[in-house]
Amino acid sequence: MRVNGVVESLDIEPWVSLLDALRDHLGLTGPKKGCDQGACGACTVLADGVRINACLALAMQYADKEITTIEGIAKDGEGRHPLQEAFVRHDGLQCGYCTSGQICSAIAMLDEHAAGMPSVLTPSVQPASAVLSDDEIRERMSGNLCRCGAYNGILDAIRDVAGRETVS
Amino acid sequence: MSEKYVGRPVDRLDGAIKTVGEARYAGDHRYPDLAHAALVHATIPRGRITAVEDAAARAVPGVIDVLTHENAPAMKPPPKVTLLNLSTLAIGTSVNHLATDEVHWNGQPIAVVVAESQEAARHAASLVRVTYEEKPAVVDFAAEEPNAVPQKSNALQSARADKGDAEKALADAEVSVDLRFTTPQHSHNALEPHTTTAVWDGDRLTVHEGTQSMAWTRRHLAQRFGVPERNIRMLSPFVGGGFGGKGQVWAGTLLAVLAARATGRPVRLALTRAGVHHAVGGRTPSAQRVALGADRDGRLTALIHTSVARTGRVGGHLEQITAASRHLYDSPNIHLRQSLVQLDLIANTSMRAPGESIGTFALESAVDELAWELGMDPIELRMRNEPERDPIEGRRFTHRMLREVYAVGAERFGWSERDPRPGSMRDGKWLVGMGVATAYHPSLQMPASVTVRLDADGGVVVRCALHEIGVGAATAQAQIAADELGVPLESVRVEIGDSDLPEGPMAGGSAQTASAASAVLEACRKLRRSALDLARRSAGSPLRGATDPRARDGGLYQDGRGETYAEILARAGRDHLEARAGVGMLRFLARTVREQRRWMKAASGAQFCEVRVDQDTGEVRVSRWVGVFDIGRVINEKTVASQLRGGIVMGIGLALTEETLVDRRTGRVVNASLADYHVPVHADVPRIDVHCLDDPDPTMPLGLVGVGEVGITGVGAAVANAVRHATGRRVQDLPITLDKLLPH
Ligand code: FES
Numbered sequence A: 001m002r003v004n005g006v007v008e009s010l011d012i013e014p015w016v017s018l019l020d021a022l023r024d025h026l027g028l029t030g031p032k033k034g035c036d037q038g039a040c041g042a043c044t045v046l047a048d049g050v051r052i053n054a055c056l057a058l059a060m061q062y063a064d065k066e067i068t069t070i071e072g073i074a075k076d077g078e079g080r081h082p083l084q085e086a087f088v089r090h091d092g093l094q095c096g097y098c099t100s101g102q103i104c105s106a107i108a109m110l111d112e113h114a115a116g117m118p119s120v121l122t123p124s125v126q127p128a129s130a131v132l133s134d135d136e137i138r139e140r141m142s143g144n145l146c147r148c149g150a151y152n153g154i155l156d157a158i159r160d161v162a163g164r165e166t167v168s
Numbered sequence B: 001m002s003e004k005y006v007g008r009p010v011d012r013l014d015g016a017i018k019t020v021g022e023a024r025y026a027g028d029h030r031y032p033d034l035a036h037a038a039l040v041h042a043t044i045p046r047g048r049i050t051a052v053e054d055a056a057a058r059a060v061p062g063v064i065d066v067l068t069h070e071n072a073p074a075m076k077p078p079p080k081v082t083l084l085n086l087s088t089l090a091i092g093t094s095v096n097h098l099a100t101d102e103v104h105w106n107g108q109p110i111a112v113v114v115a116e117s118q119e120a121a122r123h124a125a126s127l128v129r130v131t132y133e134e135k136p137a138v139v140d141f142a143a144e145e146p147n148a149v150p151q152k153s154n155a156l157q158s159a160r161a162d163k164g165d166a167e168k169a170l171a172d173a174e175v176s177v178d179l180r181f182t183t184p185q186h187s188h189n190a191l192e193p194h195t196t197t198a199v200w201d202g203d204r205l206t207v208h209e210g211t212q213s214m215a216w217t218r219r220h221l222a223q224r225f226g227v228p229e230r231n232i233r234m235l236s237p238f239v240g241g242g243f244g245g246k247g248q249v250w251a252g253t254l255l256a257v258l259a260a261r262a263t264g265r266p267v268r269l270a271l272t273r274a275g276v277h278h279a280v281g282g283r284t285p286s287a288q289r290v291a292l293g294a295d296r297d298g299r300l301t302a303l304i305h306t307s308v309a310r311t312g313r314v315g316g317h318l319e320q321i322t323a324a325s326r327h328l329y330d331s332p333n334i335h336l337r338q339s340l341v342q343l344d345l346i347a348n349t350s351m352r353a354p355g356e357s358i359g360t361f362a363l364e365s366a367v368d369e370l371a372w373e374l375g376m377d378p379i380e381l382r383m384r385n386e387p388e389r390d391p392i393e394g395r396r397f398t399h400r401m402l403r404e405v406y407a408v409g410a411e412r413f414g415w416s417e418r419d420p421r422p423g424s425m426r427d428g429k430w431l432v433g434m435g436v437a438t439a440y441h442p443s444l445q446m447p448a449s450v451t452v453r454l455d456a457d458g459g460v461v462v463r464c465a466l467h468e469i470g471v472g473a474a475t476a477q478a479q480i481a482a483d484e485l486g487v488p489l490e491s492v493r494v495e496i497g498d499s500d501l502p503e504g505p506m507a508g509g510s511a512q513t514a515s516a517a518s519a520v521l522e523a524c525r526k527l528r529r530s531a532l533d534l535a536r537r538s539a540g541s542p543l544r545g546a547t548d549p550r551a552r553d554g555g556l557y558q559d560g561r562g563e564t565y566a567e568i569l570a571r572a573g574r575d576h577l578e579a580r581a582g583v584g585m586l587r588f589l590a591r592t593v594r595e596q597r598r599w600m601k602a603a604s605g606a607q608f609c610e611v612r613v614d615q616d617t618g619e620v621r622v623s624r625w626v627g628v629f630d631i632g633r634v635i636n637e638k639t640v641a642s643q644l645r646g647g648i649v650m651g652i653g654l655a656l657t658e659e660t661l662v663d664r665r666t667g668r669v670v671n672a673s674l675a676d677y678h679v680p681v682h683a684d685v686p687r688i689d690v691h692c693l694d695d696p697d698p699t700m701p702l703g704l705v706g707v708g709e710v711g712i713t714g715v716g717a718a719v720a721n722a723v724r725h726a727t728g729r730r731v732q733d734l735p736i737t738l739d740k741l742l743p744h
C-alpha cells in the first residue's frame, strides 16, 4: 500500500480496518476515530483521490491503492495545503478532532464537483448545472460531523479555496 | 497597557497544528508495549452478577487478561461528595468499579479485557458471558415523575424561591398561560470518544486523557489508587470536545489505570461510541411547568416555574432548571421549585448550560405564548418586564444590557418585517416563522494559578494547566499577556494541558478564560513591577526615577524614555524574571460568596430565529439566525464568535433532533450511535450572524464574561417560537420532530 507517497508493507490480520492500520500500525494519527461506524467522517482519507471512511474499509482491500491522509495532502509534502490555511483563517475548527476529516473530505468534494458529479440538490445531472452554492457545499459535506459546530467557518474556508462568491 | 491584541480577531494559535494532523489527542500516543483494553457492559439495569464465563475470551490470541470483580485488584472506594473538597465533584458515579458484583445500570462496565490489539480486545469482550440475578429496576422517567421529591439546596445553588403568592396572583391574573413542557435526555457526543492511555512506572503514573478537569482527576486518581498526587501526571494538551461530558471521572479512566496496573503494561482504553452512552452520563430529561399571569398591558403579576429532573441512584448532577427564572423578569410574585426522581440509570452529568439550556426552553416558550394571548409583540412584552434589580434577591446586576441586545438584534434580523399573524408568511410550500428568545447564563470564576516568565531574549512564557477543548484557551491568554507586557504576540508562548503546570481552573461553567485571565493579569503586573525595580536599581537605566512606565515595544517606557526588558535583564545580569499569581481555595470561596451576595453577574443575549416548515410533512429547517450577546469585553472576536455559534448549533440539535432514547423496560440506551442520535450536520446549519456588544463588565477581569454556555441558552425556545409563528402550533415537547407538526 502506498501511503502519502511512501510504499508501506504491513503484516496485519485481514480484519484490521484501514483506519486502525494507519493509526496503530503506521503511526499516522491525523485521521481520527469518532464512531468506527461510518457515521461521523472523522476518519476520512483519500484512496486514489476519492474520499472514504477509513473505519469502514479493511486495510487489505486497499493494498494496491494510493492512500492520502491529512499528513500527506500538502503538495510535495512541503508547506500547507490552501485548505489547511483557510481553516485557520476562517476558524473552521474548535477542538480540532473533526478537522483532518473535514479537510480531506473537502478536497475530494471539490474534485467531485469539478468532475461534474451531482448531489441531491443539483437541479440536473448535466455537469455544467452544479454551481457550487453554499447549500451544495453544506449538502456535500454533511457526512462530516462537527460537534463543536464550526460549520460556518468550515463553509467559509471551503468557499474561499473554491474561489466562489456567496451563493445561497 | 496598550491594547494591540485584546479585542482583535487573532487566528487561534493551535490552528496550524490541528489542521495538519499533528495535534496529539489522548489516543494518539504510542508506547512500544502498548496494550489495548475493551469494556464489557452489563445487560441488565439492576441486580447481581452470579457468574462470569471468560474462558472463550481468554482463548482469543493476543488476550492478556480479563479483569472482573472476581480478580481485579481493588481500588479505594470513591470518597463522599463534599463542597469542602471540590475535587470530589469529579466523581462520575459512586460505584466502585470491579469491586462489586452489583449492577446499577444497564450498560455499567463490569469487566475489562486487555489484549495486544484493539481487535482482539473487542472481540474477546464480546465473548465474555455473564449471568445475573435480576432485581426490579425503576428506569422510566415519565412514569416516575409523579413521585418526585424536592431537590435540596446547597451553599452554591438554591433549588427553590418564593416571592409573594404566585398561585393566587396567577388565579387573579387578567391574562395567563399555564404550560407543561418536557425535554428528553441528551448526550454530549463530543466527537472524540473518551480515551485514556495509562502508563505506570513503579508507583508513578502518567495519564493521557482529554479531560476538562486535570487537577480534580489527578486528585481523584491519587485517592483511588493510593499514591501521592505528585506521582501522577495528567497530560491533556488537546481535548476532542467536552461540553461537560469530560468534566468528571468515569469508568473508562479508572479502568484504564487499573488495567495498566494489573497487567504491568501501558494500556489504552478508547470507549466505543456506544460505550460513551453506556459509561458516561448525559443531560437529565425534564418535565417542567411554567405559568405566567399578567395584566392587560403585559406586566407580569405571577411567574411559576417548577421542574422535575432525574439523577441516578448512584449519583448525578443536580440541574438548576429554573435558574433563569430567578433573573429574567420583574414579577411581584414568583414561585420556583426543582424536584428530582432517582432512577436505576447511569448518573447524569452537566452538559453545556446545565439547567439554563432546557429551563429557558420552557420559560421563553411560555413568555412567547403569553405574548400571543396578549396580542403583543414578544420583544415588547419582555421589555415591559425588564427588572432594575435581580427580581428575587434584589441584588444589583453588574451589567444588564438585554434592552440593547434586543434592539441590535431586531435591527440585524429585520424583525420589523415579521407579519405577526401565524401562518401568514410563506415561501412556496414552506411556512416561514420568526421567533425570539432570551439567552442567559450566570458568570462564574474559579481559582487559577499561573506563572509568567520573561526571558532575556524577550520571550514570554505563560504556564497554566488550562484545558484546550476548542475554545482557544492558549490564544486568549497569549493576547492578554502580550498586551499587558507590551510584547509582540509571536514572542508569547502559553504552556497548557499538563498537570505539572500551575493548577488551572476546570473547563466548565464558562469560567476558564476569565479565571485564568485574572491570574495572568496579576502575574504580568508583578512582572512589570519587578522589571521596573531592577531597572531603577541600576545607575545607567533610563528608567531611573520612572514611577509609572507603560509596557510597550518589548519593554517599559515613560515620557519617551525607557528600555527593553532584554536590556533591563542584561544590565542586571539576569537571564529571566518570573512571577506567580493565583488565589487559594479558601480566599477564593470567601470572595465568591461575598460577591454573590452583592452582585448578579451573567452573560446574556437575544436569539433570533427564522424557520421554514414544510406545510405537508412538518419538516422544520432553520433558515436564518441572529444572536446578539452581552458578554462583556470580547478578547478574541474570532474564537468568541465560534464558541457562541457552536452553542447555537448544539441548541438547534436540542430543538429539532437530539434525544437519547432509553428503553422503558430495560433502561438500555437504544440509540447509542451517531447514526441514531442526530446531531446537527452541515446541511442543518444556516449562516449564523453573531454580534457582541463588547461593553466591559466592570467587575470581571478585563471586563470579560465567559461565553462557553450562553450560546445554547434560549435556542430551543427561539426555534419553538418560530415554529409557533409559522404554523400556529405550540410544541411543548422536545425535540420538535415532524410527527409533532403533522395535521391531526
Ligand atoms: S470514525 Fe469513521 S466515520 Fe466515524
Ligand code: FES
Residues within 6 Å of the ligand: A092, A093, A094, A095, A096, A097, A098, A099, A145, A146, A147, A148, A149, A150, B191, B240, B241, B470
Ligand atoms: S472542531 Fe470539534 S468536532 Fe469539529
